Amino acid sequence: MDIKEAMAFITGTQKFGQNLGLSRMECMLSKLGNPHLDLRVIHIAGTNGKGSVAAITSEVLMKHGYTVGLYISPYIEEFNERIQINRKNIDDADLAFYTEKVAGAVAECVAEGLEHPTEFEIITTVMFLYFQAKQPDFCVIEVGLGGDLDSTNVVSPLLSIITSISFDHMNVLGNTIGEIAQAKAGIIKPGVPVVAYPQLPEAERVIMERARLMESPIEFVDPNHVSFLGFAEETGVQRVRYEAGTWDFEANLRLLGVHQQVNSLLAVSALYRLSQVAGLNLLPDLVAEAVETVHWMGRFEIMNHDPLVIIDGAHNVDGIRQLKNSLNFYYPDRPYILILGILADKDTHQMADLIARDANAVICVTPNSTRASLAQDLYQYIHTFNDHVTWEEEYDTALSSALRQCPDDGYVIASGSLYMVGDMRRTMRQRFGLPYEH
Structure with missing residues (x-):
């Protein structure tokens, strides 16, 4: 199997959609020797912030000399981003090699009468095989959807992390914060410590009850233990101070967004707990250095400075609200041109209300997804409250229009969907002459 055949096999399973449950994973993994049981895992669930927390966690461990596997979803520009070791994407040869092995296990499980595994289940199994073969010191693994029935929830982690929980994927996870939290809390395993973001009371009660049942020690981070010290627009970093256990240090946080202050505190606190659980000698100075260098594509990422151009993968109501708060915080009273693309299964009207009403102009685009709005x-909805709205079929045209309309003291922001942001990032890199990693 070459990479074209592998990708055809993987994408060909999209027709099986989302089908939560662990039976297909357990069958495939059993056929392949249960590779997931050979890994030292940090498991991360939540609605928003999983990627940023995963990035900081892996960067800190790498800074201390550890080899770190990282599993994320979705990708931004390249499919191979989903599986990384030391922030290097899996190469095509390895992706094809392990996909062929998984395809064999799929055939056996289907022959035994199981439903066909989904795309995410296949990718997750490829990840487990790859990490088993490469044997990184730690594997930082993001949940794909929910937690209890997610494909990744076959692991026995060293530590569980739960990020911010809000409304998203209600058609699958439930219509209340409690129901959604119940799914996310499903990653809590017997006796395994949990570090969690400060939650809404309903979500906190659910998580606490699950931790009690599992006899798992749990800590909710205190937002007062991170202090904002300043923002340097010219370098694009925010200065913060962290307090976690015996650690007390300052750092230049390269990840922008007001919400990243508490997200990064969650990662720092989880690392402090991991140092106790795994007997690691993690040093605050090296933690600070890692925080200063960590970069996460498509999350409040500055793509150009003159004019200022930002992309952000906010893709649900809470994410858009956090983005708008951050824009107001860093760039108060400055006009902006918005490029907006949203998936149809999101609360498109509320998301548009939050960020499009104050925009000087809005350019609507269609995300590259079968679920796209x-x-x-x-355009038809935004036009009911903002007269300066258009729509474009081509991303390059949308970007040109935004740049043309951007006031001298203003900026361009593109957001609404990670699927859109990935393609728009590629378009922006070409326009501004930027490399893949910049």
């Missing part, structure tokens, strides 16, 4: 439909 069409640009024309988004």
Whole structure:
């Protein structure tokens, strides 16, 4: 199997959609020798912030000399981003090699009468095989959807992390914060410590009860233990101070967004707990150095300075609200041009209300997904409250229009979907002459 055949096999399973449950994973992994049981895992669930917390956690461990596997979803520009070791994407040869092995296990499980595994289940199994073969010191693994029935929830982790919980994927996870939290809390395993983001009371009660049942020690981070010290616009970093256990240090946080202050505190606190659980000698100075260097594509990422151009993968109501708060915090009273593309299964109207009403102009685009809300439909809604709205089929045209309309003291922001942001990032890199990693 070469990479084209591997990708055809993987994408060909999209027709099986989302089908939560662990039976297919357990069958495939059993056929392949249960590779997931050979890994030292940090498992991360939550609605928003998983990627940022995973990035900081892996960067800190790498800074201390450890080899770190990282599993994320979705990818931004390249499919191979989903599986990384020391922030290097899996190469095509390895992706094809392990996909072929998984395809064999899929055939056996289907022959035994199981439903066909989903795309995410296949990718997750490829990840487990790859990490088993490469044997990184730690594997930082993001949940794909929910927690209790997610494909990744076959692991026995060293530590569980739960990020911010809010409304998203309600058609699958439930219509209340409690129901959604119940799914996310499903990653808590017997006796395994948990570090969690400060939650809404309903979510906190659910998580606490699950931790009690599992006899798992749990800590909710205190937002007062991170202090904002300043923002340097010219370098694009925010200065913060952290307090976690016996650690007390300052760092230049390269990840922008007001919400990243508590997200990064969650990662720092989880690392402090991991140092106790795994007997690691993690040093605050090296933690600070890692925080200063960590970069996460498509999360409040500055793509150009003159004019200022930002992309952000906010893709649900809470994410858009956090983005708008951050824009107001860093760039108060400055006009902005918005490029917006949203998936149809999101609360498109509320998301648009939050960020499009104050925009000087809005350019609607269609994300590259079968679940996309069409640009024309988004335009029709936004036009009811903002006269300066258009829609474009081509991302390059949308970017040109945004740059043309951007006031001298203003900026361009593109957001609404990680699927859109990935393609828009590629378009921006070409326009501004940026490398893949910049």
